[in-house]
Amino acid sequence: DFYNGLGRYSNSATMPMAVAYYGEAWQRRFGFGFQADVDDKGETHLFYMASRSRFHQFELSNIDLKVANIVSKTGETALIRAARFDNDFLLVRLLAAKVNAEVRDNTGRNALDYAVEYDNYLTTMTLFLALDPTRARPDGSSPMFHAIEAGNTRALAAMINARRMIPKLEKAAKGQSESYDAKMAKAFKKIDFNCRDADGRTPLIAAVDKEDPQSVEAILLVKPKLDTKDKAGRTALSIAKKKGNAAILKLLAAR
Numbered sequence: 001d002f003y004n005g006l007g008r009y010s011n012s013a014t015m016p017m018a019v020a021y022y023g024e025a026w027q028r029r030f031g032f033g034f035q036a037d038v039d040d041k042g043e044t045h046l047f048y049m050a051s052r053s054r055f056h057q058f059e060l061s062n063i064d065l066k067v068a069n070i071v072s073k074t075g076e077t078a079l080i081r082a083a084r085f086d087n088d089f090l091l092v093r094l095l096a097a098k099v100n101a102e103v104r105d106n107t108g109r110n111a112l113d114y115a116v117e118y119d120n121y122l123t124t125m126t127l128f129l130a131l132d133p134t135r136a137r138p139d140g141s142s143p144m145f146h147a148i149e150a151g152n153t154r155a156l157a158a159m160i161n162a163r164r165m166i167p168k169l170e171k172a173a174k175g176q177s178e179s180y181d182a183k184m185a186k187a188f189k190k191i192d193f194n195c196r197d198a199d200g201r202t203p204l205i206a207a208v209d210k211e212d213p214q215s216v217e218a219i220l221l222v223k224p225k226l227d228t229k230d231k232a233g234r235t236a237l238s239i240a241k242k243k244g245n246a247a248i249l250k251l252l253a254a255r
Contacts, residue, residue: 012040013048021048036067044070046078050087063097075105083111083127086120091127101130108138116143119152128162129187134195145197148206148215156215162188163222193224200231208236213247220255 008014013021014037038044044067068078079099082091091111095101104110112131115123124133124143133143141149147156166185173182193203204224207215216236229235240248 042072050081124158
């Protein structure tokens, strides 16, 4: 009651919000719990907790979904904030509590869009359990194609590695359809490297178009279709030949 009675800071944050931002020890000690107070931006103490990259194992004993799903004035949720700051431990806890991961902020981006934009490997990988990286946002782009166009190799690697993990996950989950491995395998199957963007390009065609041998080599690991044509009738090979990129031509020939 003493700390709750201290009033708000100049940015309208409450003491529990400040405690959530600066560390978990005080929050545990004083038992601030899950308060739905918001600051002048519409952010709760969970936003402040998500605004740091470190999260401690025993920090949250449970999560109040009503608080966790509060949307700020910018359309952001605590999950989106956690993705932006690569706070993967908090992100895992929020997903386990079944928060609404589909929320998009006022720019049309969701948590996965931000994880990919900031090229965060583990956060990107974790969000596949709730979000599809091939799903387009309102502006027509998708996390997968954004990773390729922006050269965000860590985010792209998360997509590729997740796809390659499926056989092992299915083997580990044999006969246990409700196991975590089974759920991961099911989620990772949505990562389709034969998907298309608005121009009919596949991820491989986009990588070749960008003349990015590293991305091309990585995408080839998941064995995408090579003869797919985009809306202009181009294949990955025809683009590589036209551009005369020897490194990419060698990679495609080896396939």
